[in-house]
Amino acid sequence: GAVVSQHPSWVICKSGTSVKIECRSLDFQATTMFWYRQFPKQSLMLMATSNEGSKATYEQGVEKDKFLINHASLTLSTLTVTSAHPEDSSFYICSARDFLAGAYEQYFGPGTRLTVT
């Protein structure tokens, strides 16, 4: 149980276009989902926390107008990178917290590799 999926697993887009990444909890309800960014050979940096039905909370330094997060249901959160630039190229990982299992553990998706050309 507690499986989180991400789609797509990798995407290449041209500079100036927008890209949407989906994060789904497959077998549990996730009231809270988290979005992380990971640069090569570096750790995960929390970008934002999204709660179902409300606005996401962004970490300091993360542009909310560039990284749009929508948590429309208990099983789906989306991250849209708007007007992407090469510096947005990164590995994006989402995680979800199982509301019924307790609040302490996050389950991570497999990640999405974004390359902006």
Next chain:
Amino acid sequence: AQSVTQLDSQVPVFEEAPVELRCNYSSSVSVYLFWYVQYPNQGLQLLLKYLSGSTLVKGINGFEAEFNKSQTSFHLRKPSVHISDTAEYFCAVSPNNNDMRFGAGTRLTVKP
């Protein structure tokens, strides 16, 4: 604020040797502690977690970790590593059942 320090960025070790990956944290409140493993181009897989109770925690793949409150440490150990253990390992703390803060990671390389 909470922070996590993984003291070794890279740990090379020979197959079947023991290994310890070090993790120290700082926090003014009680925290939950985690170790995750990441294989190339994949997400994170939970190895083990400490929430409360026994300070020695056993996880998957033969890993274990010991919580030391006085030293604010949560070192990860395995008595005998395999080639397949080669991966990136992240220590993480969660202070308030909300966000999670990660260490910089330790690259474990197991050599034949």
